[in-house]
Amino acid sequence: MPYTVGRAAALAGVTVRTLHHYDRLGLVRPRGRDRSGYRRYTDGDLERLHQVLSYRELGFGLDDIARLLDDPDARPLDHLRRQRSLLEERIARLTAMARAIEHMMEATEMGLSLTPEERFEVFGEHDPAKYEDEVQRKWGASPAYSESRRRTASYDKAQWAAIKAEAEAITLAFKDAMARGEPATGAAAMDLAEEHRAHITRRYYDCGYDVHRGLAAMYVRDPRFTATYDVVAPGLAAYISAAITANADRAGA
């Protein structure tokens, strides 16, 4: 009943070399060897291999995968749930790309050309790494920055997804407030600004009102940040910026 490397590889759609590689890394170890040293893969080994390939398909590095799978308090069902949600995210992204391409096809057919910003809309999307870089330039090696680095370093993909969802929810709430005609200096907008500040404090570093003011300034000064928010709704960057400033004023800072 146990499988040889070749059969296991054929079944999983990978090469023998890949299985050798995973064996050496300790990522997928065959349960045993026969007397001539041949690897014997059991059903359980193949199940693990399947988990590895699923995560790999989703873009995880092999060492991340090892950490995920060897986490003692992650039950099989947890992995499946996580994989499903990651898959959904990925599908959503590809669907957005497909929509963007349709859009470009129409534009091309009508003979008009897109601006670079339009073109990269789906690519340039919210990428933590980019902002991190920005932050580094602005605040160099400030204590806030080091703390952020320290904390974000330990976040895994699932946590990043959660953080991203949080951030997005806040942004959309701002958009709604703006759409409802809520003034940026009103209580509702200020409450959202406060939520935004709490989000940063929870997830990145202790964000005081002064630092928050700095962020607000950057949102309108830097075209890259401005673009990020104005994609959601024109004028949103300025709206959020004003709300943050008003909120800091309200707090007396």
Place this chain on the structure above:
Amino acid sequence: MPYTVGRAAALAGVTVRTLHHYDRLGLVRPRGRDRSGYRRYTDGDLERLHQVLSYRELGFGLDDIARLLDDPDARPLDHLRRQRSLLEERIARLTAMARAIEHMMEATEMGLSLTPEERFEVFGEHDPAKYEDEVQRKWGASPAYSESRRRTASYDKAQWAAIKAEAEAITLAFKDAMARGEPATGAAAMDLAEEHRAHITRRYYDCGYDVHRGLAAMYVRDPRFTATYDVVAPGLAAYISAAITANADRAGA
């Protein structure tokens, strides 16, 4: 109006190093440099960069991308069409994975375990890119291969579906013949082999009897091909292989 590396990189969501890399490879070359040697990216350069990133997202290697983009008789719209269909394929695949995972979740919750075959169903599956790669290694830059590349590039989703259906019909006919006890070297099986050859010639490239023999050999030698057919029925790969060889003999080649 022209962009510096940093701005271009931020816009596209890649690192500066990546742009340096693409520049050196000649994949995305900035239109020029200023007097101090700084790269200046024009809108056209960014359009090309976007094409590169789209194809990269779809899993193409950089040299493949270079060949695709530098193909003189591929118009922009062709690339977009191709990207769209590749995206659709990929989305379909991920959706299938998501379904498989749902399925596994149910199974896990009910406390029953899946066979390895069931588990890898979606992984081991027919992946054109994999075969293409294989074909390239086998026949290098043969005229047959280039012709296949040229012709398949223009197929859209509907055509691919039709081709796949054709191929499947032939495979199932083989399976039936085998189930009926028809000998692989008999007239019925040989006729199916001939149909198979015609299918390849119609859809991919001119497949002579000698090339067909080569395919037959690969069907049994390579576990990946073998698995593809043996999933339908055990021994089917060998059966088809024998039928093809017999048919080539019959034709006197």
Place this chain on the structure above:
DNA sequence: GCTATGACCTGACGTTACGTCAGGGTCAAG
């Protein structure tokens, strides 16, 4: 019983697509 062929073994070096310094010019603001 012999041999040929294909699957398996373990190194070990090659490859792709960048990441990450190192060492050194460039430019706008104060």
Place this chain on the structure above:
DNA sequence: CTTGACCCTGACGTAACGTCAGGTCATAGC
């Protein structure tokens, strides 16, 4: 005229394998 962010070109590092090389093991045919 200094400072800090941005740019340049090497050049070495890394991840995830691909690709030999050199040798063992199994089994089918003669």
